[in-house]
Amino acid sequence: MNTQRVDTFLMINARYFEPHHLPTIRERMLAMDDSTFLRTATLNFKDPTIMLIVSLVAGTFAIDRFMVGDVGLGVAKLLTCGGFGIWAIVDWFIIMGRAREVNAEQFFNSLAILPSGPAPQSAPPTGNEPV
Amino acid sequence: MNRSKTLYTIIAVLTLGAYAWVGLHLTTESGMGPVCLFKNVTGIPCPSCGITRAMILFLNGEWQAGVMTNPFAVLAVVAMLVVPAWLVFDVLSGKPSFLQAFRWLEERVKTNKLIWIPLVVLALANWGWNIVKNL
Numbered sequence: 001m002n003t004q005r006v007d008t009f010l011m012i013n014a015r016y017f018e019p020h021h022l023p024t025i026r027e028r029m030l031a032m033d034d035s036t037f038l039r040t041a042t043l044n045f046k047d048p049t050i051m052l053i054v055s056l057v058a059g060t061f062a063i064d065r066f067m068v069g070d071v072g073l074g075v076a077k078l079l080t081c082g083g084f085g086i087w088a089i090v091d092w093f094i095i096m097g098r099a100r101e102v103n104a105e106q107f108f109n110s111l112a113i114l115p116s117g118p119a120p121q122s123a124p125p126t127g128n129e130p131v
Numbered sequence: 132m133n134r135s136k137t138l139y140t141i142i143a144v145l146t147l148g149a150y151a152w153v154g155l156h157l158t159t160e161s162g163m164g165p166v167c168l169f170k171n172v173t174g175i176p177c178p179s180c181g182i183t184r185a186m187i188l189f190l191n192g193e194w195q196a197g198v199m200t201n202p203f204a205v206l207a208v209v210a211m212l213v214v215p216a217w218l219v220f221d222v223l224s225g226k227p228s229f230l231q232a233f234r235w236l237e238e239r240v241k242t243n244k245l246i247w248i249p250l251v252v253l254a255l256a257n258w259g260w261n262i263v264k265n266l
Binding site for chain 1: 138141142145148149152167168169177178179180182203206207210233236237240241247254
């Protein structure tokens, strides 16, 4: 992948990831072909700032945990009324990091599912593929 | 391994906290009073307000009154009875069976609209009921 496009992507989307994820993400994106790059670049990442706002407003209902996809912990947090009020406050500080963590997981998971590298394209056409 | 340890610790602390919380309310007249951030700020009860009161009603044998106070308490009681036993079993046997069940359930709920939409509707209905009852 073109270095300039990858760097533009990273400049726009750096806030969605932890700083220590960025070098790996850059490396993986540079190794991608065009269509894989498009699909990963258009993934729906969770905005850490929105998560912080949700956590401040509805943290005792565990809406923040449900939104980042921690359903099980969300139920536990909801039933204990925000972890007896303590967890709700703790989450104000860690939910942004958790959202970035989940985004990185989503990014790397999408790579595991998507066909990696240009191998399928370089295979010669056999003439009897499904149309 | 690290992540699963964190999960086990969080769940264990929450369960112990729940037992300590109910115990505190049993031994003293009013416990520590309402700690719910949302209720303290807005004056409106949150979806899980009243679970402690419902549990104390359960312990006094008043099942119906407990369920009418907050049906979530049934879920909380089941969790408080099942989860500690399961955690102890996992620690003793060294198998991550609780973690696997937890992940499986999480995945099912997240990916199946037929499961999570009714659950959300039920939780919201219960919250509405809490507000109407003014717990």
